[in-house]
Structure formats: structure tokens, C-alpha cells
Amino acid sequence: MDDSIRHLNDSLSWGFIDRHQESLDPYKPKLLVNNRDTGDYILTPLLEELRQCRSFTFSVAFITESGLAVLKSQLADLHAQGIVGRILTSHYLNFNHPKIFRELLKITNVEVRLTELSGFHAKGYLFEHSRHSTIIMGSANLTAAALKTNYEWNVKLTSFEHGGLLGQFHEEFDKAWQSAIPLTTEWIEAYQVLYEEVRKANKKMKAVVPLLPENANPYNAFVHIEPNRMQQQALQNLSALRSSGAARGLVISATGTGKTYLSAFDVKNAAPRRMLFVVHREQILKQALSDYRKIIGGPESDFGIYSGNRRDAQAKYLFATVQTIAKPEHLVQFAADDFDYILIDEVHKAGAASYLSVIQHFTPKFLLGMTATPERTDSFNIYELFHYNIAYEIRLQEALEEDMLCPFHYFGVTDYMRNGELLDDPSQLSLSEKELRVNYLMEKVEYYGYSGEKVRGLIFCSRMAEANELSHLLNARGYRTAALTGTDNAEERERHVRQLEQGELQYLLTVDIFNEGIDIPSVNQVIMLRQTKSSIVFIQQLGRGLRKHDSKEFVTVIDFIGNYKNNYMIPIALSGDRSQNKDNIRRHMKDTSYIKGVSSINFEEVARQQIFKSISGSNLTAFKLLREAYTDLKHRLNRVPLLFDYVENNSLDPLIFADEFPSYYHFLLKVKEPVPSLSQQEQQYLTMLSGEVLNGKRRHEILLLDMLLGQGTVPKQAYVERLREDGCRVGIDTLDSVMRVLSMEFFNEQTRKKYGTLPIVQLNDDQSYSFYPVMQEALQQQGYFKQLVSDLIQTAFLKNEQYDCKSTMTLYKKYSRKDASKLLNWDKDGSSTIFGYKIKNGTCPIFVTYKKHENVGASTKYQDEFINSEVLQWSTRSRRTLASEEVKLILDADREGIELHIFVKKDDAEGLEYYYLGQANYDGKSAVESTMSDENGNSIPVVHMNLVLEHAVESKLYGYLTRG
Structure with missing residues (x-):
């Protein structure tokens, strides 16, 4: 039986017969709901399916501008790939505004038809992939509220070509599609007349609001x-x-x-x-x-x-x-x-x-x-x-969640490209190229649109000359715009703002004078034509459109993203994440579900890759940035912050101090904070705890240190019982590993030079744990040292909350080779000898850099590639054959009792850590011996094989690793 069919059979059994049946996640039938507490929305799988499909078919009775807006950037990417779709809708109950039909006509890779079926109320989304189709059916129309906030039930099902349900869907849809009429401009104009007549009739039926008495003071009449x-x-x-x-x-x-x-x-x-x-x-x-x-x-x-x-x-x-x-x-x-x-x-x-x-x-x-x-x-x-x-x-996220602001749809759009290349400075374009750029910009602006009857837009430019020139070019095209700069007086500004509010102008172009101190609630479109140099300024400019107003349901934010070094600030500003942690920022690009309410964040693919490139190439931990964040938090607290304070106040990720300095104490010395002096040994202890415990990747060390700080001596049995209470694994190998780490035995000689050779913890003859005497003395005599250690441990507990204590490692978290050596309970740090993989102690961690650097030597440029989210095509080291002992052990891993653990990172820009994708198994039939060229062009042997993951890679991470 084909693996895909077997996996689908397992999923159907899980969904309809026995939920204890093991099944790969992508094929499982799922009930989709909106849950703001978990960040799960119906919109998320819909966008994921849209991103990966070869064609799509929607049958939806109701569509709103906001609902269509959340799909527009993805539809634009599909258009660039030549992927088309169909949407069947209606004018049932006159719910759909005429404007939404005009918006649909803008999307040229989607064919839209209107059914006249009486009581048409269908809601179904079909996505066709290379080997299967996905159907999402239920209560959700194509509205932002249905896809993100309403209480909706929808079922997601997977089917192969001959599936009965899929056949029924196609049969019913095709019947309605054939009898439906194509959406045209002429139809929209006729519908507009009908829509207005119905709206006028509805207005007459509404109660008349009593007028205020003549000469009444409107400010005192009502509260x-x-x-x-x-x-x-x-x-x-x-x-x-x-x-x-x-x-x-x-x-x-x-x-x-x-x-x-x-x-x-x-x-x-x-x-x-x-x-x-x-x-x-x-x-x-x-x-x-x-x-x-x-x-x-x-x-x-x-x-x-x-x-x-x-x-x-x-x-x-x-x-x-x-x-x-x-x-x-x-x-x-x-x-x-x-x-x-x-x-x-x-x-x-x-x-x-x-x-x-x-x-x-x-x-x-x-x-x-x-x-x-x-x-x-x-x-x-x-x-x-x-x-x-x-x-x-x-802050912004909370205010959106409380529905205090106008929702926004942000679109990160690729700026104009000359000969396929993004520009560092568009001002260097020739006059004819500037004309082409304006055409391109306004094509995008018209595509992404605005909410309401008339556009009232603010365009933020990078220079006064650009604002004046662009206003002139737009006016020549029939737009009504004005440029405002710092040279304009208050009366001139107020006059133009009034013209914008009254619809006499469509756009005001400015540089920075409208970042704050201006209140135009009716603004329904904000266009950013400048690079983001400050997350504060970004939010200020975004905020110009966030005031609620009767004339709009949302504000459209169109950010033209060029080849700018500071593009990494965009996800920082949108998420409010001030951690300066690159992995956090990448996560906010992979998954934008953190944005609350019906607001959405969308990036065109080229723009998305520009931001990832910027994140990788930027120095987010420059000392100047760390000092500024430290100073701000110190000002806020009116004292020297502890590591715990950074977490509590959503500031820097404390791990940055461990990455950039031996410890936080050393950072405080660098900023010339008059902290008490610590001995070299005390500093080495802090360095070790910062490097090995603070990250929270294993709860065991944290818990033991915390118990010792409180009790002085901890019986081994009491420690084990506490681990069990916390749901942690308590095998002998794990307990031995914890002691090797805290006694310094685990580390190689180079690391021991940094950490020192003296243990932190010792296991006594009576099977109790205690601090090593030197550590104990330091804690007793140096109150400041004890405060730093306690703070570090409490912060580590916070970091540990994201890890599963029951498992060796947590899916999709990041680990280094040293982390893997430790958590797989190896006796020594094997990071210097693992390279791509290593078999030891019944385990084999496999590390894959998905996108190889162009300077990688030919003999190490392996062909590692995902066939799909469950199967990784992997290559052994060069100069290995099917007869090599290590290859035979991997092929027989199941029988030999060897666990294959898979770690993948996108490229070397991600540093030393890899995403953990769980355990895998050799598929039993794909191993093939091949050859590759070494640096001298000679053929050398290598073995390729397929490894099947026990857990399919979750879609957002899979897309991040494989795209671009």
C-alpha cells in the first residue's frame, strides 16, 4: 500500500473509529474553531492550505472586504506562481456590499461567479494539492470575524482523488457553478442600484432619533x-x-x-x-x-x-x-x-x-x-x-484584544524592482523609472484597497523631496493629493487635513510631521514608503489609522519593503517583542497569530524573504542596544534590574546576556554599574550557570539547585519525588547526566577553562546532594552572589515553561549539538565530534543545515531535502557506502534499538542551534549508494535514504524551512 494512502487510512481510523490510533497530523480530520487564548484561528489552516495548493475552490454565501483582505497577499503570491482558483458566491439577502464585488474583480487569478440558487448559504473551501485535496466545511463565511473571532465550527478533511466526499463536493459545486453567471462590471452596476434601494427602504423602517430642543447645550443634554x-x-x-x-x-x-x-x-x-x-x-x-x-x-x-x-x-x-x-x-x-x-x-x-x-x-x-x-x-x-x-x-496588542482600536490589515509588499533587483535607494532611479515605480506602487495600493466609500490616506515618505515629487506624479495621474513638510505652517496643515476629511483630497504625503500629534479618525489607508528605522516611529505611523470611525471597518496598512538593513524592525514593531532574540523575531514572521481581533499581518513572499535576510544579517545584540534597553528598564524600576525583571517587563531576552557576556554580572561591569566585587571562582560559577542552566532546556538542574538553595542538603529520594511531582523523567541515565553537568565532568577541556573545574554540586556517600564546599561558602559569605544565583534560577524556571519535562527534548524547540549531547545523557559533550551525526549510547542525533552556504566544500554539500512534511531525504557523510558499519547501524536502527533524532536549521545564519523535529525511522527501502564530487572533482561514495518522521513538521515551520 502506498505510504500516503496508509497514512490517510490511519487518520480516518483516528477520526472516525479510534482516537488512540497513531496518525500523522496533516491528514487527521480536525474541528477548526477560533480560540484567542491559544492563538488558534480558522484563518491559519486556510492560509496554509492556500499557500501550498495547486488550485482552490471556494463556495461562500457572504464575503466582506475584511475577509477578502486577509487573503489578498497570499492570492498575489499564487498569481505570481500561475495558480488560479474559483469563488462561487451570491447576493443572498443583499448582504454582500457592491464594493466587495469590485474588490473580487481586482484579483485576476480568481474566477468569480454568482449563483441564483434560492437560499444559497454554502460555506466550503477546497484546496487541491499534488496527491490529495483538503476540504474545509462548516459555518464560516469569508469574513474576518468568521475566520478569526466568531464562535464557528468547521471540519477539515483530507481526501485522495477517488474519495467519495470529494466527489460529492465537486459534483454539487460544478452543478451550481455551471448555472451561475460570471461576475462583471455591468452586473455590479445593476446590483449597486438594487442594493441602494434596499438600504434606503431599511433606513425608513428605523426609528427616528428625537431632536434636541432648540438652543439646548449639546454637551449638557446627554451623557x-x-x-x-x-x-x-x-x-x-x-x-x-x-x-x-x-x-x-x-x-x-x-x-x-x-x-x-x-x-x-x-x-x-x-x-x-x-x-x-x-x-x-x-x-x-x-x-x-x-x-x-x-x-x-x-x-x-x-x-x-x-x-x-x-x-x-x-x-x-x-x-x-x-x-x-x-x-x-x-x-x-x-x-x-x-x-x-x-x-x-x-x-x-x-x-x-x-x-x-x-x-x-x-x-x-x-x-x-x-x-x-x-x-x-x-x-x-x-x-x-x-x-x-x-x-x-x-499597549497595541492588548488594545486590539479589547476592541478599543480600529482593526487593521497590514500588508508587507515588495517595493519596485529594477531588473529583478530590489533597490537600496529608490531616489537614484531615473525619471522614466520613477514613473514606472509610481505605476507599480499605485497598482499595489489599488489592489489592497481600503475600507469605506472613499479613500482617505496618509503616505509616509523618507524625504521632503520625495513627498513633493510623488504628490506631483500622483496628481498627474488624476489622484488628488498634497504634500506636507516641516516647512508648512500650522494653518496650511489644518487646511489640508480638513480637505482630506471632507474628501477633497485622497492622500496627504508627509515625512515625519504626522507621526504623532495629529488626529484624523477617518484615515482608512496608511502607506509606508520609507524604511523602518525605529519601531516606535513605525507604531506611531501605524497608529494614525487606528482610531475608530463610522466610515470604515478597518484600516489598510501597505508597507513597501525594499532592500533595507533595518527590515527586521517590522516584526519587532508589529509584535511588540523587545527581546532582541532573533529566533523570537523569526517566529513572529512564521506565525502572525499573535495579532488579536480581526486584524491581520500579511507579507508577500519576496518581502517576507527580505525580512528574514535582514534578521539574519543584523546585529540585534549590539552593546548600544543592550545598554539602551537596560537603562530604560532601570529607569522604570528605579533600581538595577535582575534577569527576572526583563522577563516580567517583556524586555530583553535574558539569554542574550549569556550569549554576549560570560554572565549578566559581566554586563553590569561593562555598563559601569557599581556592583559588589566577585571572586574569579564566583564569576566562573555564574558563567557556567548562565551558559548551561539559564536557558531552561532541562528542568532537572534548575530544580535541584533551587532545592539546595532552600534546604542546603537534599536527599536523592526527595529530589526524585519532586521530579515525579513535576512530571519529569527520572531514569538513572538522566540523574547521572545531571550530576555530570553540575560536577563539570560533562564538559570538554576548553569549556572547563571558561567554567572552572570545581563542581557546583556533589553527591554525598549518604545519597544526598549538597553544594560543593567552595560554592556553599560563596553563597553564605557573599549575599550579592547568592542574589544573582537565585535570580538566575528563578529566571530559568520561567524559560523552562516552554519545554516538556516528560520528553528528552521538546518538538520544534532549538538545540545545539552540546544540548543534544547533554539531553541524550551522553557522558561527555560530543559537539566537537558529532558534525552531521554520531551514533552513541543507543542514540544518533542527525543535524541538517537545509540551505547550504555557497562556500561549503563539495564533499560536504549533501543533498538533504524534505520530500514532504513527514519524509526527509537525507545523505550520510561522504566516503560512506551501504557496507559501512555506521550506515548499516542507521539502516537497522529499529532492530539495533538506536533512536534517530532529527535536528534541522534553515541556514548558517541561525547560528549553532537547530529545530528539533523529533525521532525518525528509516523507511526500509529507499537507501541507495551514489557518488558526489570532492573538492578536486573526484567521485566519492555517499548513501541517500528517506527518514520518516514520527511527527509531521508543523506547517508554519515546514514552510519556513523549505521556502526561499
Whole structure:
């Protein structure tokens, strides 16, 4: 029986007869649901199937713009590969907006037809692959809510060509398809008329909203604005802060989450005699005043402005620009205690002399600072300014999860390519090439579209000249645009913003002046035509579209990605991951399910590879970056951070300190922190624990060290019982391995020079564990040393949470050759002798670099390749034949009791660690002796064979390893 058919039989047995039947994951029938807690969404397998298919067929009654948007970048990649699909839909209940049909027409590799079947409500997705088809059927229409947030049930099934269910699907679909009509522009125009008539009729049926009485004050008539959940929690925290006697507080809240409303609610609660609101732009000032009047109410005369030509100095609620009020001749007009409550907006700017002069002049009962981005690259300590009182904090991911922001669909799009090459600097193009680039850019912009009836877009450029030139080129093509630069005055900016809001302009092009301090809620498209040099600026620009507005359901973000070194900052900014860990950042590229709500993150394939290239080529752990992150966390905590603090505050990955320095202690010395002095032996102990325990890859060492710190001496039986309680394996080989590591016996001579030769732990004659006397003495006499060791162990426990203590190694986690030697319980570190593989102690770890470097010697350039997600075609070392002893042992591994463990990395840019793909078995029939050329062109023997993995590689990792 063909292996694929056997695997499918096993899966069907698992799904419909016996769930204890072993089965490969890709073929298993699955119930697909949306679960935000686990990050599992119906969208994920749908996109995976789409990415790998040879053709596709959708039958869906309802489609929304947002639902189609999440597929657009993948459909664009399929178009580039010549892969086509079909979509059957309808105008049932007039649910589908006419615009969605226009969007469908833009996707030229998809044929769309409309069925007139009465009550058409089908939801099915069929993906055809080379040897099988996948069907997803259930309740989910092609809407972002159905694919990411709604409670939906869908079944995913695999079928071969002659499968009965597949045949039924095709038969029923083809019947409906043949009777359906093609989607055309003419049909859409006719449908538009019908759709508008139905909408008008529905409006007439709705209740009429009562009008306000004549001369009524709209700010006092209703109090319809209620604090959202974030604001309610923040208000409670602010009230508690003031009750504790605090005079200052800081609110950190993502752009668009309602900081101004929050502050107005708090002012209303605090009921100050007078209040001062300080901003840096007059446009924000006027909007803030308007928002406050809605919340607080009262006579118009209570609200005043101190900016430009207005000097309402006696107003109860005074709104001032810092540029005006900070001038000495204006500050002197106010007594220090004139205001009970002062608010500083965009307070990350407060290190400037103008802000400090205002803050130092006044003595309010309470000072509130508000910002979306407190991080700074200079030495100014925002946290200290507000007495380290963080009243509330909510970042982008949390705000999306709480549905406080407008959802967004981000598209990482390949920039214009000249002769197949991405450009470092598009400004170097000739005039004719610039014309071609504009055509390309707007083709992409039109393809990815926007939500709503009219586009209101912001285009961020890299230079003023580019903004002006591009605006001119767009206007020549019939677009209505204007460029705004730092040379334009406030009146000019306000005029163009008003034109954009009113639909007179389609786009505003700018450089950095709209990063913050501008509020245009109706913006439904943000275009980035500059390289990302700062994750803070990236989020600021993204945030320009995140305010909710009745005219849009989502905002489209189109990021044109060129050949830029800083492309790695894009996944950092989108995920909010500040770990500086390359593997984490790669994971955020492989799997974007971390984004909450109906928002989505999408990359075209070439753009995706550019970012991976940037991640590999960048130095994310440069000392300057580490020092900045350290300083920021120190400012936030008002003390020297411990390793544990970095994890708790979502900052740097503590493992970076172990990678870049002998230990965190050595980093503290490097930043000239006045820490207590440690002896050379104490430093060596910290170096060893940092290199071998901190990563958390085996719980056993961590647990024993923790028990010893608390108890001094630990009976071996008590240790074993604790391991069992934690669900860890407790074989004799494993316990012996733990002791070899903690006694230093496991390490080679070179490593022992770094770690020292003295043991950390010893096993006594009475079968109890204790610290080695030198270690014990250091812990007793040096409190700082003990603090560092304890911190390291507690941090290791946190890192260990991602590993399975029951297994030797955890699927899809990364391990080095030394890790494998340790975790396979070898007596010595075999990393210097493993090379591609090594048989020892009944185990054979096999290490594969999937994409060989072009400089790899001919005799080591093996042909390792995945045939599919379950089968790896693997090559032995050169100069091996079917008669070689090591080859015979591998071919007979099952009978010889040898475990084959597979480790794969994409390329050498990933460093020394490989993804663990689990155990494998030789398929029993594929081994073949072949030849390859050595460096001199001579033929040398090699053996190729197929290894079948016990677990099929999960699809995201498989795609990452094999693509590009």
C-alpha cells in the first residue's frame, strides 16, 4: 500500500473509529474553531492550505472586504506562481456590499461567479494539492470575524482523488457553478442600484432619533460617553494613586485608546478648582478642549485656550501649547499653585527644556503624564519625573484584544524592482523609472484597497523631496493629493487635513510631521514608503489609522519593503517583542497569530524573504542596544534590574546576556554599574550557570539547585519525588547526566577553562546532594552572589515553561549539538565530534543545515531535502557506502534499538542551534549508494535514504524551512 494512502487510512481510523490510533497530523480530520487564548484561528489552516495548493475552490454565501483582505497577499503570491482558483458566491439577502464585488474583480487569478440558487448559504473551501485535496466545511463565511473571532465550527478533511466526499463536493459545486453567471462590471452596476434601494427602504423602517430642543447645550443634554473598560480600570488606579498621597502619575496607552477622554473623566472625578492641559500642537489642543466639554459639561466660558493669539488665562479649564506657555514672559503670569491638576500630553517629550520649565514652575496637587511610547534613546528618565507611579499601561496588542482600536490589515509588499533587483535607494532611479515605480506602487495600493466609500490616506515618505515629487506624479495621474513638510505652517496643515476629511483630497504625503500629534479618525489607508528605522516611529505611523470611525471597518496598512538593513524592525514593531532574540523575531514572521481581533499581518513572499535576510544579517545584540534597553528598564524600576525583571517587563531576552557576556554580572561591569566585587571562582560559577542552566532546556538542574538553595542538603529520594511531582523523567541515565553537568565532568577541556573545574554540586556517600564546599561558602559569605544565583534560577524556571519535562527534548524547540549531547545523557559533550551525526549510547542525533552556504566544500554539500512534511531525504557523510558499519547501524536502527533524532536549521545564519523535529525511522527501502564530487572533482561514495518522521513538521515551520 502506498505510504500516503496508509497514512490517510490511519487518520480516518483516528477520526472516525479510534482516537488512540497513531496518525500523522496533516491528514487527521480536525474541528477548526477560533480560540484567542491559544492563538488558534480558522484563518491559519486556510492560509496554509492556500499557500501550498495547486488550485482552490471556494463556495461562500457572504464575503466582506475584511475577509477578502486577509487573503489578498497570499492570492498575489499564487498569481505570481500561475495558480488560479474559483469563488462561487451570491447576493443572498443583499448582504454582500457592491464594493466587495469590485474588490473580487481586482484579483485576476480568481474566477468569480454568482449563483441564483434560492437560499444559497454554502460555506466550503477546497484546496487541491499534488496527491490529495483538503476540504474545509462548516459555518464560516469569508469574513474576518468568521475566520478569526466568531464562535464557528468547521471540519477539515483530507481526501485522495477517488474519495467519495470529494466527489460529492465537486459534483454539487460544478452543478451550481455551471448555472451561475460570471461576475462583471455591468452586473455590479445593476446590483449597486438594487442594493441602494434596499438600504434606503431599511433606513425608513428605523426609528427616528428625537431632536434636541432648540438652543439646548449639546454637551449638557446627554451623557452618552461612558468610560470603556480600559478607562474604568485606569480611573480606579488614578483614584487609588491620589488616595495614597501620590502627587504624580503616568498613563501609558496605545494611540487611539482614548487617553484624552480618560484624562477628562479623571478631571471630572478629581473636580479640581482649576486645570491646565499642556500639548505640543494647537490642533490637538482644540480637539482636547472639545472632548473635555463633552465629558465635563458646564458653560463655554469655563474652557479657554492659551496659544497663538488667545490668552484665556483665567479659564477654569485651560488648554495651552507648550511653545507658548513655556516662555518666561507667559509663565510669570501664573502663580505656582494656580492649577490643582495639570496634564502633560505626549509626555515622552517632557525631557525638553520647554516642558521641564512648565513642570518646574507649577506645584499642582496632581500632575498626570500621558504617552503611547515612554521609551527613549537619550538618558532622560520619564519614570523618575513621575515618581515611578505608572497608573495604567496598555499597549497595541492588548488594545486590539479589547476592541478599543480600529482593526487593521497590514500588508508587507515588495517595493519596485529594477531588473529583478530590489533597490537600496529608490531616489537614484531615473525619471522614466520613477514613473514606472509610481505605476507599480499605485497598482499595489489599488489592489489592497481600503475600507469605506472613499479613500482617505496618509503616505509616509523618507524625504521632503520625495513627498513633493510623488504628490506631483500622483496628481498627474488624476489622484488628488498634497504634500506636507516641516516647512508648512500650522494653518496650511489644518487646511489640508480638513480637505482630506471632507474628501477633497485622497492622500496627504508627509515625512515625519504626522507621526504623532495629529488626529484624523477617518484615515482608512496608511502607506509606508520609507524604511523602518525605529519601531516606535513605525507604531506611531501605524497608529494614525487606528482610531475608530463610522466610515470604515478597518484600516489598510501597505508597507513597501525594499532592500533595507533595518527590515527586521517590522516584526519587532508589529509584535511588540523587545527581546532582541532573533529566533523570537523569526517566529513572529512564521506565525502572525499573535495579532488579536480581526486584524491581520500579511507579507508577500519576496518581502517576507527580505525580512528574514535582514534578521539574519543584523546585529540585534549590539552593546548600544543592550545598554539602551537596560537603562530604560532601570529607569522604570528605579533600581538595577535582575534577569527576572526583563522577563516580567517583556524586555530583553535574558539569554542574550549569556550569549554576549560570560554572565549578566559581566554586563553590569561593562555598563559601569557599581556592583559588589566577585571572586574569579564566583564569576566562573555564574558563567557556567548562565551558559548551561539559564536557558531552561532541562528542568532537572534548575530544580535541584533551587532545592539546595532552600534546604542546603537534599536527599536523592526527595529530589526524585519532586521530579515525579513535576512530571519529569527520572531514569538513572538522566540523574547521572545531571550530576555530570553540575560536577563539570560533562564538559570538554576548553569549556572547563571558561567554567572552572570545581563542581557546583556533589553527591554525598549518604545519597544526598549538597553544594560543593567552595560554592556553599560563596553563597553564605557573599549575599550579592547568592542574589544573582537565585535570580538566575528563578529566571530559568520561567524559560523552562516552554519545554516538556516528560520528553528528552521538546518538538520544534532549538538545540545545539552540546544540548543534544547533554539531553541524550551522553557522558561527555560530543559537539566537537558529532558534525552531521554520531551514533552513541543507543542514540544518533542527525543535524541538517537545509540551505547550504555557497562556500561549503563539495564533499560536504549533501543533498538533504524534505520530500514532504513527514519524509526527509537525507545523505550520510561522504566516503560512506551501504557496507559501512555506521550506515548499516542507521539502516537497522529499529532492530539495533538506536533512536534517530532529527535536528534541522534553515541556514548558517541561525547560528549553532537547530529545530528539533523529533525521532525518525528509516523507511526500509529507499537507501541507495551514489557518488558526489570532492573538492578536486573526484567521485566519492555517499548513501541517500528517506527518514520518516514520527511527527509531521508543523506547517508554519515546514514552510519556513523549505521556502526561499
